[in-house]
Amino acid sequence: MARRQDVTRALAEWVVDSKFDDIPDNVRAQGVRSFVNWLGCAVGGASHETADRAIEGVAPFSGSQKVTVVGRAERLDALHAALLNGITSHVLDYDDTHLKTIIHPAGPVASAALTVAELKGLSGRDVLHALLLGIEVECRIGNSVYPDHYDRGWHITGTTGVFGAAAAVGKLLGLDAQRMTWALSLAATQSSNLREMFGTMTKSFHPGRAAQNGATAAFLAQAGFDSAEAGIEGRRGFAHVLSTKQDYGEILDTLGTEWEAGLNSYKPFACGIVIHPAIDGCIQLHKEHAIPAAEVESIELKAHPFVLELTGKTDPKTGLESKFSIFHATACALERGDGSPTAFTDEAATNPVLVDLRRRVKVETSPSVREDEVTITVRTKDGRTIEKYIEHAIGSLHRPLSNADLDRKFLHQSALVIGEAQSAELLDMAWKVEDFRHAADIAKASVPARQKAEAV
Amino acid sequence: MARRQDVTRALAEWVVDSKFDDIPDNVRAQGVRSFVNWLGCAVGGASHETADRAIEGVAPFSGSQKVTVVGRAERLDALHAALLNGITSHVLDYDDTHLKTIIHPAGPVASAALTVAELKGLSGRDVLHALLLGIEVECRIGNSVYPDHYDRGWHITGTTGVFGAAAAVGKLLGLDAQRMTWALSLAATQSSNLREMFGTMTKSFHPGRAAQNGATAAFLAQAGFDSAEAGIEGRRGFAHVLSTKQDYGEILDTLGTEWEAGLNSYKPFACGIVIHPAIDGCIQLHKEHAIPAAEVESIELKAHPFVLELTGKTDPKTGLESKFSIFHATACALERGDGSPTAFTDEAATNPVLVDLRRRVKVETSPSVREDEVTITVRTKDGRTIEKYIEHAIGSLHRPLSNADLDRKFLHQSALVIGEAQSAELLDMAWKVEDFRHAADIAKASVPARQKAEAV
DSSP states (O other), X not given: OOOTTOHHHXXXXXXXXXXXGGSOHHHHHHHHHHHHHHHHHHHHTXXXXXXXXXXXHHGGGOBSSEEEOTTOSOEEEHHHHHHHHHHHHHHTSOSEEETTTTBOOHHHHHHHHHHHHHHHXXXXXXXXXXXXXXXXXXXXXXXHXXXXXXXXXXXXXXXXHHHHHHHHHHHHHTOOHHXXXXXXXXXXXXXXXXXXXXXXXXXXXXXXXXXXXXXXXXXXXHTTOOOOSOTTTSTTSHHHHHOXXXXXXXXXXXXXXXXXXXXXXXXXXXXXGGGHHHHHXXXXXXXXXXXXXXXXXXXXXXXXXXXXXXXXXXXXXXXXXXXXXXXXXXXXXXHHOOOSXXXXXXXXXXXXXXXXXXXXXXXXXXXXXOTTOEEEEEXXXXXXXXXXXXXXXXXXXXXXXXXXXXXXXXXXXXXXXXXXXXXXXXXXXXXXXXXXXXXXXXXXXXXXXXXXXXXX | OOOXXXXXXXXXXXXXXXXXXXXXXXXXXXXXXXXXXXXXXXXXXXXXXXXXXXXXXXXXXXXXXXXXXXXXXXXXXXXHHHHHHXXXXXXXXXXXXXXXXXXXXXXXXXXXXXXXXXXXXXXXXXXXXHHXXXXXXXXXXXXXXXXXXXXXXXXXXXXXXXXXXXXXXXXXXXXXXXXXXXXXXXXXXXXXXXXXXXXXXXXXXXXXXXXXXXXXXXXXHHTTOOOOSOTTTSTTSHHHHHOSOOOTHHHHTTBTTBOGGGGEEEOSSSSOGGGHHHHHHXXXXXHHHOOOGGGEEEEEEEEOTXXXXXXXXXXXXXXXXHTTBHHHHHHHHHHHOOOSGGGGSHHHHHOHHHHHXXXXXXXXXXXXXXXXXXXXXXXXXXXXXXXXXXXXXXTSTTSOOOHHHHXXXXXXXXXXXXXXXXXXXXXXXXXXXXXXXXXXXXXXXXXXXXXXXXXX
């Protein structure tokens, strides 16, 4: 074992030495949930214009050993397919959240692991193992620098996801400890992505590029392309340059005995997670009171400061922008009872009734309110006051989505892209990921059946 | 024109509106010098093991529309060829330096511009125009955040080079102002690269990846993949997240009237520029006194603090590491009179005479010594003391390399890879870059003649 302070090397050795059979059943089960949720999101986002634009931009550069892009007819080389999978799994902002760090963990890791598994003919167990290790690496590195790193303006899903993808692909390639160390340092030197991009197509580019860059790091390291020994903890390495906080105990303590995958949560609503308490409450108000928009005098929220920091857009013009508007999300949830992808389309963002209603949303923030908590007060024009208190939003660790909830979420978004029957079949395969000798079979089953025949 | 504070937009508009004929002759001449120097370095580094390893890692993912990799027989898609050109042009640490920021400007920009020009059938003038604009963008962005950004640990060639490559390729693709703005923001969100990697293959990965990522940004923007409006100056954009200093006047003032290309310098020695004064002085001492290593008691340097900060490796094991060792470089220059690529090979780094001599090098640093200044005191075992004072190192703006010096530098390193005759022909073409209807002709002339017949 490396010396305690050799963080990059120690983490690399742990990944290299990990055996799938040593991972506890409950951790594996969490990994399967992450995989199922990721696959549903990647299919659900696959028909988004963002994916069309990305494919138009990069397909001319795709290599000839092509693999599946989840939910699409086009086939790309494994690195570009990883980019696309990462984009589609995140574009609806409907994926998963490691609540300690606001990392969306599966996207950068699974997006690369599945394409490399297809390229190399590897199994569903291999993918699940790589996914669990990648999530562990990215979330622990996130823990070591959060919150300073995030507060500075980094989109932590991209900055840490590249490590997760490197570890996952490195494991699939069977790198030794030296090469895995190089892969992690090659990931460190590619760690980037800015929160300024929120509300544009470039936000979902982040987990996609993290997947692609992390995989590239692993392939380069495999070829003997060398790198630093201490890309994470070195004086000019990731943690010192991209953060004012460096807590390496968060990376190395309890490694292999406590698993971050168990702390992953799955979004019930297709937008920034800090809005979820408000949507949860407004959907309940919609069901219980069905107050027409015209009768609403005001909607007042008392929420955590992150709500305005991250989702304070007052006048979103597009579906992607509306995911970062507490005003839109609140109005749409109260008026339509909807927080799913259909609540964040260009139509919804520009709907006159919703645009008018969102102007009546007032947000007061306080650090004394927890992130998964909100108080909503609706005042009607005829003088009524209706209050709703959400202690823990649905989807939080206190109220996690059940496997049946994940099924419903998967089928609802996937059906819009590949139809109900194919979605049901794909969902069944996703839960059984461990049984597949060729993980590629799952990826291939996500291709829209109508388009499959036409595909190259 | 955009409002003064819209930095990204204003810079994008300037690039889009620029006309080649409006650029002063002396600026164009500097651009040609940068191009010649870059091409010589890319050929000179093309046979380095770093390039072999990179090609082995990424070639399986190369697309089918292949273009030339400078100095190599293999052909890759334009994005991967840009990566390789960036690697080879920097791997010997022999390229160019924008002394205000320590950016090596041509690598990220020319490496992408030439491959995209070949892909699109563009001219030498197009490449030269794109190169000048790219250098301008990257160096001005560098000026806006230097030195804070560099001091923090960022390898500024990579962090700013990605903007330069995006601007250059965006210009070659004829992007409009909106798409150029997106391209610059897509560059901003990919801005990365850590100084921790110095001394490994990953250092030269930085300008390569900046070239590749900047080009990708431009191709995505061309396809309508949207991004932030203010990737540079936004609250969560490049300048605020990656620097504590933001001086946007450095970006927008005198744009189009003063050119950073005029401030580019060309390395006379194949290593970190802060060592150059010491090498310059020691080569002079070698010529003047020829003191055998065995007779040297000590070599004392009085130098700028960057010398130990950046090149303080006391016991380099490889050629790449030795480029960051003031101790090795000083010993080699005194003993062999050499600061060229042959001074920084694995052989030189482990040569017993040099290893022994470098232990007798003592470095005292002081902020009162300028970066291009050094005082060298050699004490011999028989009691002599020989002093050499270098006021401005050769290659600095006070003592720039002449065109004849650039010729010699080009031919010396290029001949080692493609032979003297082909090097002379290529050098002639490089000086005439403006005359080429197809810039690809220059790239193709760099392929080793012996291997060209074997190439796919």
